[in-house]
Amino acid sequence: MRKIGQIIRKEFLQLKRDPRLLPIIFVAPVIQLLLMGYAANLDVRDIPTVVCDLDGTVASRGVVAKFFNSGYFRLKNDVPDIRALDHYLDDGEASLAIVIGRGFSDKLAAGRTASVQLIVDGSESQSATVGASYASLILSGYTQKIMLEKLTRLEPLGLRPVRVNPEVRIWYNPELKSRNFMVPGVLGLVLMVMTMMLTAMAIVREKEAGTMEQLIVTPIRPLELITGKLLPFLIIGLIDVCLILSVATFLFRVPLRGSVLLLFAMSLLFMMTTLGLGLFISTISRTQQQAMMTTVFFMMPMMLLSGFVFPIENMPKAFQFFTYVIPLRYYFVIIRGIFLKGVGAMELWGQGLALIAFGAAILILSVLRFRKKVG
C-alpha cells in the first residue's frame, strides 16, 4: 500500500514539474465546455432569406410576412428581378429565396391554385432540411387558414372544415436548447480525452526515457505499479467532473434533475474503461507519438459513433451494432438521463452493467499484457 502511495506521489511530482501541463489539464475542459455551450448550436434560426415578390399585392405580402413572423427566417433583401437571386445564393449571403410569381393574388381570388416557389441552398444540407421543413409548415398553415376563411362563408350551406389540434408537449428540454444536450456531453468527451490520453502518454514516456526499466527492478510489483500509475489520472478525472458539473449548472444553467452521487458513481465506472484503454494503448506503443496517434485512432470513432452530436438512430444498421462496443455510448445515455430526465438507478442499471463489463474486460486484458511485457 505504501509503495502505491509513493508512485502516486511521484506521478503528481512529475505533473507539477512541467509548468504548462497542469494548467492545460484543468483549463482545457473549461475552454471545451465554453465552446460547446456557446458555439455548438444547431438551432436553425434567422435563416437569411431573400424575397422576390413579382406580384406585389396584399395577398403576396401576406404570405411573405408569414415567413418573417415565424422567427425562423430573417429578411436579407427584397429584389425586384428574379435574376438577382443567383448572386445572393452563389455568395452564400442568403440560404433561402422566396419567389412569388405575377398573378398570385388573381389566382388565389379566382380559387385556382397559386404557387409559391422556394429556392433552398442545399450546400449546407442540415440547415436546408430544417429550413425547408419550416417553410412547408408555414405554407401548409397558411393554406389551412385560407381554406377555413373560405369555408366559413360556405358554412350556411352545411359544410364544415376538418380540423385537428395537435397539442405538442416537449419533455425534458421544453425550450429546445441545444446547449442542454451538448454541455452534459462534454463531460463524457473531456473525461475520455483526459484519462485515456494522459495515461497512455505518461506510461510510454517512461518507456521512451528508459526509466521504466528502473521502476521494474525496484521491489514494486507490477500490479502496484499499474495502480499507482492509474490512480492520479482517476483523481484528475474526478476533479474534471466537479469542474464541469459546476460550470454546467452555474454558468449554463443546465438542469441537473437526477442524483449527483449516481453521476459520480457512473463516472468512476466509465473511467475504468478509459483508463484501461489508455493502459492498453501504452502496451502497444513504443513512442509517445505512436501512443498519441493510436489514442486519436481509438477516440475518433468513439467520439463520432457515440451519439455525441450525430444521432445513433440515423446510422445504418451495421454501424448501429458497432456502437454497442463503445463505452462512451452508455455513458452518454447515463449523463443525459441524469441531467435532463432525472432518471435513477432503476432506469440506468443496464448501462452501468455494460460499463462494468467493458471496464473489467479491458483492465484485465491490459494488466495481463503489461505484466507479460514487464516479466
Add this chain to the structure above:
Amino acid sequence: MSCLRAVVKKEFRQIARDARMLIFLVAMPGFLLLMFGFALNFDVKHIPLAVCDEDGSAASREFIGNFIHTEYFDLKFELSDARRVDRLLNEEKVRVAMVIPRGFGADLAAGRGPAVQVLLDGANALSASTSAGYIGTIVQNFAIRMTTRRSADRGFKSVGLPLASEIRVWYNPELRSANFLVPGLMAFILMVVLVISTAFSIVREKERGTMEQIMVSPIRPVELIIGKTIPYVVISLLSAHLVLLLGWVLFNVTIKGSYPLLLLTITLFLIGGLGQGLLISTITRTQQVAFQLATLSTLLPTFILSGFVFPVRNMPPVIQAFTYLVPAKYFLVTLRSIILKGAGIGAFWDQVLYLAGFAVLMLGLSTARMKKAGETGQTVKPGKQSVNGSRGER
C-alpha cells in the same frame, strides 16, 4: 540547399520507419470520410414513435397512417394504455408518443376539431424541433385533405387547394450530406492530422536530446523549418487528393470549379496549418503539452467554430468574432464555392488572401522562435532537463 535536402530526407526516413505514422496519415482520412459519408448525418428520419389509439375508429387509423407511411416516423409501439408512454420516453425507446383520445373520429366528423396529444423528447433540440415541424405539417395536410375530400363529396367545386409550394434545392438537389461534408471533412482532416503530426516534429527532438545535434550542425533555422515542413506538405497533399478521389468514387462528388485554384487554396491552407504545428512545437517542452495544445487549437475550433457542423450565424457575437481567427472557416467557404458551386475566384478572393496571410504569419513566427531558441541555446536545455529531472526523482 544541400542542408535542406538532408533535413527533408531525414524527416521522410523517420516517417517511413514508423509504419503507424504512415497508416495514420493515409488511413485516417479514408476512415473519416467513410464514417461521415455513410454513418453520420443530421437527417431526422425514422424517428421511433409510439401511438396510443384510444379511439380505434377508421378516422384515427387513417390519421396514424399519415405518420407511418412517411420515412420520417417508424411505428415501434402500439399501446392500449397511455400511462406506458412515460416509461418508453424515459428509457429512450421512442422519441415521440401520440395519444389519440376517445371520440376523435366523432369530433372530426362533427367539425369540432379534436385534440391529439403529442409528447416529444426534447433532449436533442435539433431532432426535436425538426420532428415538431414534420408533425405540424402532417397534421395540417391531413386536415386539408379531409376538408377538400368532404367538400368534393358534397359537390362544392370552389374549395380547391388554394396554395401550392414548389421547393427547389440548389447546389445539392438531393440534400445529400456527403456533398456538404466532403469539403468540410477535407479541412478537418488536414488541420488535425497536420498540426498534430508537425507539433511533435521539433518537440520530439528536444525531448530526446537530438535537437542539440541539429543545432550544432551548419543548418540554419529557416532551412530546418522548411525541411521539416516539406515532407508533411507532400503527404498531406496526397491525403487531400485521397479525400477528393474517395469523395468522387464513393459519393460522386465532383469538382465543379477550377482545379488549379483548388490546389492553390489547399496548399495555402496546408502551409498555414504546418506553421501552426511548428509554432506549437517550438514553444513547448514536452510532447504531452504539445499534443494537448495542438488538439485544443485545432480539433475543437475546426470542428465547432469553422461552420463545418454548426452554423456560424447561430453563435453569439463574441464567439462569432472568434471564428474570424480560425483559418478552417475561410478554407471551408472557398472549398464549398469551388467544389459545390463552381464559383470563380471573384466570389472568394478575400478568403484566399486571408489564408495566405495566416500561412505567412505562422511560418514567420515559428522561424523567429526557432532563431531565438537557437541563439540562446534555450531549445536544448529544457529537453535535457526533463530527461534528467525524471531520472533524478527516483
